Amino acid sequence: MQELVLIQPGGTIRSESSREAAQADARHEFEERLVECGPLAYRVARGVLRNTADAEDVAQEALLRAYRSFHRLRDRNRFRGWLVRISFRIALDRLRSAKRRDLRDLEWSQPAYQPHPANAEDIAASNEFQTHLDRALEELPEKLRLVLLLAAMEGHTIDEIAALLAIPVGTVKSRIFVARKKLAEKLRCHVSLTKTR
Amino acid sequence: MPCEPYKNALVEAAATGAEPQGELRAHLAACAACRGAFAEEQSLFSSIDASLHATANVEMPPSLLPRVRARLDQAAAPQSRWIPAWAAVAASVALFIGFLSFRGVRFKTNERPIDSNQVASSVLPVESPASRPGNPPTEHLLYDPARRHRPNQANPSPDPEEPRAFVPAEQPDVIARLLDGLRRGEVKGEVLLADGSGHQSQDLQIVPLTLAPIDVKALDGAQPGVR
Numbered sequence: 001m002q003e004l005v006l007i008q009p010g011g012t013i014r015s016e017s018s019r020e021a022a023q024a025d026a027r028h029e030f031e032e033r034l035v036e037c038g039p040l041a042y043r044v045a046r047g048v049l050r051n052t053a054d055a056e057d058v059a060q061e062a063l064l065r066a067y068r069s070f071h072r073l074r075d076r077n078r079f080r081g082w083l084v085r086i087s088f089r090i091a092l093d094r095l096r097s098a099k100r101r102d103l104r105d106l107e108w109s110q111p112a113y114q115p116h117p118a119n120a121e122d123i124a125a126s127n128e129f130q131t132h133l134d135r136a137l138e139e140l141p142e143k144l145r146l147v148l149l150l151a152a153m154e155g156h157t158i159d160e161i162a163a164l165l166a167i168p169v170g171t172v173k174s175r176i177f178v179a180r181k182k183l184a185e186k187l188r189c190h191v192s193l194t195k196t197r
Numbered sequence: 198m199p200c201e202p203y204k205n206a207l208v209e210a211a212a213t214g215a216e217p218q219g220e221l222r223a224h225l226a227a228c229a230a231c232r233g234a235f236a237e238e239q240s241l242f243s244s245i246d247a248s249l250h251a252t253a254n255v256e257m258p259p260s261l262l263p264r265v266r267a268r269l270d271q272a273a274a275p276q277s278r279w280i281p282a283w284a285a286v287a288a289s290v291a292l293f294i295g296f297l298s299f300r301g302v303r304f305k306t307n308e309r310p311i312d313s314n315q316v317a318s319s320v321l322p323v324e325s326p327a328s329r330p331g332n333p334p335t336e337h338l339l340y341d342p343a344r345r346h347r348p349n350q351a352n353p354s355p356d357p358e359e360p361r362a363f364v365p366a367e368q369p370d371v372i373a374r375l376l377d378g379l380r381r382g383e384v385k386g387e388v389l390l391a392d393g394s395g396h397q398s399q400d401l402q403i404v405p406l407t408l409a410p411i412d413v414k415a416l417d418g419a420q421p422g423v424r
Binding site: 027030031034035038039042043046047050052056059060063064067068129130133134137148149150152153154177180181183184187188 | 208209211212213238241242245248250252255257258262264265266269
């Protein structure tokens with residue numbers, strides 16, 4: 001027997017308009033969060049990539065992804081942490097692909113990469129330390145790196161980082177401690193080298 | 198070089214940023230080398246923190262948010278023009294039906310057109326597949342068109358040179374016997390092909406239809422001519 005379905009054209013129009021209204025509401029809500037959390041997404045990306053243009057691209061991509069999945073986020077208070085994780089993940093992917101590309105380029109174009117020469121000794125020392133710090137940061141495990149970056153950002157207390165990443169306060173503290181110690185281990189020899197010059 | 202037993206305690210105290218307590222504090226007060234090492238460690242962690250702070254607190258370029266908004270508008274625009282789901286389903290079904298009908302038409306055109314004058318000769322294969330050596334015995338002498346589109350069946354594919362014909366589904370045995378008779382010479386093929394319009398068989402005679410006269414009677418209690 002043929003199955004019959006009751007359709008209601010007026011109902012379709014109503015549901016269409018209500019869907020559009022819901023979309024407009026979501027867009028409006030997202031706009032407010034965009035202004036509030038846009039800098040956070042950018043800073044996380046910048047902290048990982050240390051390149052303004054790349055960080056901008058990553059932040060944009062993260063915000064777009066967040067918008068596409070915004071309707072799936074039940075607890076809107078968790079938007080900041082959610083966005084931080086999205087930005088961090090995309091930035092890490094970008095960094096890894098850039099590393100692979102650089103490695104390929106390096107294999108093809110010898111001699112090897114050499115750092116830019118510095119104009120003044122103090123700037124050179126400072127830049128050198130920053131370069132070593134960047135390299136040491138890259139070698140940190142992802143969990144430690146994200147917590148350390150968030151802790152370095154203004155306006156983020158330990159409690160806020162714990163809430164942001166949905167992890168206990170004790171875990172945040174221990175990660176920051178371990179991360180700083182690891183960085184110090186890697187940078188100790190460079191600091192003494194810089195000082196002896 | 199700091200004193201070895203206090204080395205780790207020095208580093209940990211510098212890493213936490215807290216003032217040394219207890220035994221370490223007393224040792225630092227007494228040991229100048231360890232005081233120097235502790236100061237270096239504190240300087241190192243200060244440098245790390247300062248660099249991290251500089252890295253983590255860069256200003257967001259003002260062009261970022263307008264770019265994101267433009268992308269959001271782009272992302273929202275095609276969504277509103279997107280065809281509804283039911284239209285996509287309907288289009289898929291229509292395509293599927295069209296494909297099926299196209300296949301049906303193609304198979305029909307591949308069939309040989311059946312000429313009524315050729316039926317009698319077509320049903321007479323020169324040699325039946327069953328009689329050929331190596332061929333498995335078949336149920337019918339005539340080719341079943343339904344099997345044509347089922348390759349890899351138990352029956353081998355029919356010989357393309359062999360004539361084929363459609364027969365009523367309930368008559369393959371009768372026709373097989375007829376063919377057998379024709380092959381043995383018991384039935385003359387000319388009789389089947391001959392124009393039988395002027396010839397009247399003794400077995401087939403037209404008997405006029407006779408109808409008994411109909412007796413019309415009025416219903417009980419009803420007067421004729423009154424409704």
